[in-house]
Amino acid sequence: MPPESIRADVDADATGSDPSRRLHAGTVSGRPGSRTSGGMHLRWARITKTVEIRESSAGLLRGSIAGGTEAAAAAAAAARGPSPPSPGTTPDKKDDDVVIVGDVEGGGGVVAPGTAGPANRTKTILDGVSGSARPGEVLALMGPSGSGKTSVLDVLSGRSSHDGSGTITLDSEVVTDRLMKKMKKRVAYVKQDDIFFGHLTVRDQLTYTALLRLPSDWQRTRKVAEVDRTIRRLRLGKCADTTINMISGGEKKRVNIGSELLTDPAIILLDEPTSGLDSTSAVALMRILYDLARDEGKTIITSIHQPSSAVFFAFDRLMLLADGHVVYFGTPRGSLEHVKGLGLECPEGYNAADHHMDLLVVDGAIDDDYEEDDDDDDDDGGKRALRRRTTGGGTTTKRKLIDSWDAEAFAGRIEDEDVAERAKCDASPGDDGGGGGGMLRRGLSRRQSVVFSEKSFNTTWWTQYTVLVHRSMKNSRSAIFTMLNFVKAGAIGFMCGLLWFQMPYTESTVFDRSSYYFFTMTFWVFDAMFTAYMTFPLERAIIFKERSSGAYHLSAYFMAKTTSEAPARLTLPSIYMLISYWMGGLNNNFGIFLASTLCSLLSVLAGESIGLFLGAAVLDMEKGMVVMTVASLGLMVVGGFFVRTLPSWMVWLGYISPFKYSYNSSVQLVFDRPVPCDGSKLLSSCQGGAVGSASVAEVLDFLGVQYSAGLNAALLFVMFVVIRVMAFFALKRKKADERM
Ligand SMILES: Nc1ncnc2c1ncn2[C@@H]1O[C@H](COP(=O)(O)OP(=O)(O)OP(=O)(O)O)[C@@H](O)[C@H]1O
Known part of the structure; x- marks a missing residue:
């Protein structure tokens, strides 16, 4: 789908009669007089991120099959072994990277994915990624494992840097490194893993977070009231006084989100919040996110693996990723039109999200197996579905999708939007503190000064x-x-x-x-x-x-x-x-x-x-x-x-x-x-038998005790x-x- 049609698609979809809209129908406790601030418009254009591939002590190179040549992927997949996390450490997907075998320096190993040759130790994990997320909307990032979803979220949240060639803007203000540092407080990032002190109750967890992160000029009672409201908002009432070790996975996810929501962020980024949840819990969680977007105007970006149909069509926008490239950005419905236009129509009754994943997941090792199995009479539907991913001429559907998305035009469009919005802002007197005249030209913008004026910490060291x-x-x-x-x-x-x-x-x-x-x-x-x-x-x-x-x-x-x-x-x-x-x-x-x-x-x-x-x-x-x-x-x-x-x-x-x-x-x-000596003749002063005694100094000397x-x-x-x-x-x- 050409990028120009994105907004039209969003608008059309918003008025559509999609049954998935039932997800939006959920209610959340009203927030009359609440302190909630709305979201912010986040745009990013041409974001590229390259990482150094670390060499392991055994002389093996850690990398990933994503983005690599099929041969590299096949060999890397073959070399993939179980890699259990170290006991007690948080599982880190960076540590689960595939081990690329061989003497890379010598050029005899497998090509590091996404790189030019065996001797190259860098890997491009995001390649010119552009997109935008608006207040009041939920943007979903979808793509196979390793496609770059978490990397996009890491960069947007300021937890990780990009190569510097692209731009990120917040309400049309360019986010500099300094602003990004400050921005972190307005951006909540809910990571994939639920990390808490397991011995604390849900209420404890939220209360401590509130006491630490809410402004120090708030009374304790106000902070506690905010905790109660968050518990109601996230429907955690039933488990509020249960220790976190004992609550369910879905409840943990909600506690994680609640901890971030307490600070009233403008933008909420979530890394696979529904992973490990059954479909009902996943739908319930997504409903909470939609409520936050609709009722409170938050900007929500979430990565998601394979959502159900209802969840998929309820997204306001969808960004499909493959090997660090955007392959589609627009409405979920528009994504089906886009792939249909490329001759990759979703079969009737087939889950649209599954269809996209089928098109994007390519594992060289599996595909080779199927090539060899071609004459196998016992072929089944599963294999056929997988083979469906390969189009004529040996070009994978993934490659086709990457090539057919005009990333350059899309980035240009995002940048134009920014320029237009900034111009609008400049032209409106008083909006930026008076007089217009170009926020950026004047150095620190109104938005920036608001953010910069915030203290690094909301509470004192002693608190x-x-x-x-x-x-x-x-x-x-x-x-x-x-x-x-x-x-x-x-x-x-x-x-x-x-x-x-x-x-x-x-x-x-x-x-x-x-x-x-x-x-x-x-x-x-x-x-x-x-x-x-x-x-x-x-x-x-x-x-x-x-x-x-x-x-x-x-x-x-x-x-x-x-x-x-x-x-x-x-x-x-x-x-x-x-x-x-x-x-x-x-x-x-x-x-x-x-x-x-x-x-x-x-x-x-x-x-x-x-x-x-x-x-x-x-x-x-x-x-x-x-x-x-x-x-x-x-x-x-x-x-x-x-x-x-x-x-x-x-x-x-x-x-x-x-x-x-x-x-x-x-x-x-x-x-x-x-x-006193007792006849055991251990000490020199006691050699005469059970008479007399040994001095303290002699005993200490005998035992080698100093000072x-x-x-x-x-x-x-x-x-x-x-x-x-x-x-x-x-x-x-x-x-x-x-x-x-
Ligand atoms: N610091 C790093 N060093 C090496 N490779 C990295 C690093 N960070 C990310 N990668 C690689 O970049 C690719 C994208 O990773 P990312 O975590 O963004 O994928 P993802 O789409 O979120 O995957 P998943 O769905 O499995 O969480 C992966 O191949 C990963 O191995």
Whole structure:
């Protein structure tokens, strides 16, 4: 369909008698006097995006079959293997890329898709993409997997940059990098994955979001009222007080949308909001989106895989993508006319969306199989449907569709619309603050100044910190204060108590006393290191998502995390100490119990810092676990328990071992008086039998303990602080990489 007919088509469709219009009939609670602002007209022209293809450590090249030659696609598909996500990481489609086999440098491998040759390491994932989305309308992006839907949304949302050759305009204002950064707050982006703290209820999730993101001059009651309204609007009443872990997929999607809606965005971008939903839930969700567009004038852009007929025809506009190219933009009904004009008519009664996908999905490997199977008598309808995708002369329908869409003319049309609208705006006095005269020529436009005048954050650092502490405590309370963890601390404490039960304070138990502390600090420091390690890799998706929408400062999050988890993290070792210390009869002085418990807790905090640092530095769980294991065992080995004299080049490692300081300080404390000899002739002063005693200094020397208890505790504290600061900077450095 020629681009010129797009608007006519939209208008015609809007008055049509399509049965799918029932989707628009849904009602949403009225919004009299609501604070809702309408949408904005978003246009984009000639957007191109090229990415570097990363080489894996095994010398393989990661790429995708999309956009590649059929041969490349076939070989790449053949090479495709299961690629499970790393445990605990958010599945990332970028990591699911097909592995292209071969020595690419040597030119012997498979051609990187969309590129000129085997040695080329870049790939064009968006190629001159143009389109527009208006307030009050729902634009759907459709196309096969890998066609570029998410990439378009990433670019439009400002979460990812494009190559700079194209333009994006917002109400006809060119969106510069700076404006794009600010614009993110007016653009809600609901990603494909539902990422939340699972232990929070739906209401908690929305309330924390409201407290973090709604303006600080709003009263708390107003924010809570907004949460209630969002719950009603998204029909989440039934599950409002259920934890997110327990709600259904459709409800999760709605919570995700609700979290974004709270900030009253002008533009809402959604990446496959209906994926994983049954058709009824998908229709219900789409109805909510239509209500938002119709009733509140929002601009909505959603990618969608294979919608039902009702959903398909209800879209206001449709953008079909293949291999990063637009192959159609216009009304859904117009899309059928367009393909019919190319001799690819949708069969009677066949789902239009399925028909488009059939035309666009081409998998070289599958097609080759069918070529070979040509004489197969057992051919069935499915195969025939697939073969339908190949037209005469070996040209795929996909190629035909790409070639027949005049992307250049379409981009020109989008740009003309922009120019016309801008001229209209310039000509209307007062509209831009007085006098017209060219918004762009005057530098900062009215729209831009409105956006720029917005503060980077809606709330103060302190508000962010307190809200995040509250949220984190609530979440970690549920995650750490579990019955299982209490049983673990209690049972291990009791077991140790039995093992070291009521040791007499004599020469023969010198080793047993010190080994109690060796075990205690090994166990709890390891525990702290490994559990803290998980923190950032598990929460990274949430942090980056929330940060990319300007919810809070990273420092507020980090400080909140540090302070809120400490009580939970320290309670369990305290329970252990309370049970095992008194059962074991380590030292009946209560002050020494308190001091040695404090030293153990300091070592837990130092261990936690190491875990946080490694978790921030190595967000990939698989690699991180290896680094953690090596680091923790290494630090323990160099603590001086196994090898008294370390090789000179390793001595420095001993100074960064929390195990060493924790052990030293506690052992210093517990041997607070001379140790009576009991005939075991362990210590040199006791060689005469069960008479006399060994001095504290001799015992400590015998055990290889260095420095005073105070100095050891102080060094633990320094480790705890310094490594924690390092963890913050490691996380800060990661931020840019991970946001994409
Ligand atoms: N950073 C990247 N590095 C390499 N390839 C990338 C990168 N980002 C996207 N791609 C590739 O670009 C193509 C388009 O990806 P995109 O995620 O936009 O597709 P999609 O249409 O949203 O797919 P799906 O429907 O499966 O979500 C894919 O082939 C993908 O592998």
